[in-house]
Amino acid sequence: xxxxxxxxxxxxxxxKDILGKKSLLFGxxxxxxxxxxxxxxxxxxxxxxxxxxxxLDQKSQATLHLAVQSAYALEISYQKALLIERLNxxxxxxxxxxxxxxxxxxxxxxxxxAAAPVRPLTLQQEHVLDGIVAEIxxxxxxxxxxNLGKAILSRQIN
Numbered sequence: 588x589x590x591x592x593x594x595x596x597x598x599x600x601x602x603k604d605i606l607g608k609k610s611l612l613f614g615x616x617x618x619x620x621x622x623x624x625x626x627x628x629x630x631x632x633x634x635x636x637x638x639x640x641x642x643l644d645q646k647s648q649a650t651l652h653l654a655v656q657s658a659y660a661l662e663i664s665y666q667k668a669l670l671i672e673r674l675n676x677x678x679x680x681x682x683x684x685x686x687x688x689x690x691x692x693x694x695x696x697x698x699x700x701a702a703a704p705v706r707p708l709t710l711q712q713e714h715v716l717d718g719i720v721a722e723i724x725x726x727x728x729x730x731x732x733x734n735l736g737k738a739i740l741s742r743q744i745n
Contacts (some may be wrong), residue, residue, distance in 0.1 A: 612682065613637050616674070623677050624670060631659040635689060648684035654691040664688055705741045712740050 613636070621629040637649040651674065655663050663670075667686045674683045708716075716736045723729040 612678065616677070619677065623673050628663065628666065628670070631656050632663060635691075637683075638687075649682055650685045650687055651683055652687050652689055655688050657690045660688055660690050708737060708740055716740070 613634070616623065616637075617634055620632075620634060623629075624632065633654040635652040635654050637651055639649050653663070653670075667688075670686055671683050675681050716733055719736065720729050720733050723732065
């Protein structure tokens with residue numbers, strides 16, 4: 588009879604074939620990418636892989652292949668040094684020596700964009716919205732339309 592084990596004990600074995608030999612390093616980086624790169628850069632990029640080149644006289648360092656939206660490739664290229672510094676701070680040692688920017692539209696098209704900023708509605712906006720949906724008799728429809736109105740008004744920029 589086996590005892591229950593934490594899921595974290597099983598993940599390295601399950602992801603070894605998918606992520607490669609350095610699966611824990613790459614997996615942690617992917618999981619923490621928004622924290623490492625910042626929300627703005629993370630919204631425009633996706634880590635693809637770590638490529639290692641071993642030399643006999645040096646520690647193994649990796650090149651990060653980073654998918655970038657075409658419109659932001661130049662901007663991200665100017666921030667490579669900052670990203671390398673952040674990544675190496677995250678890993679605790681100089682694990683990354685370079686970043687190769689790969690413009691892959693198919694990868695980046697599937698990435699969700701950053702959420703629009705939301706601001707609370709004013710009391711006047713709430714009353715106007717209540718007045719608009721007041722004549723609707725069906726409660727579910729009235730609630731759905733009111734929620735739609737709130738979503739639209741909370742994202743409008745003055």
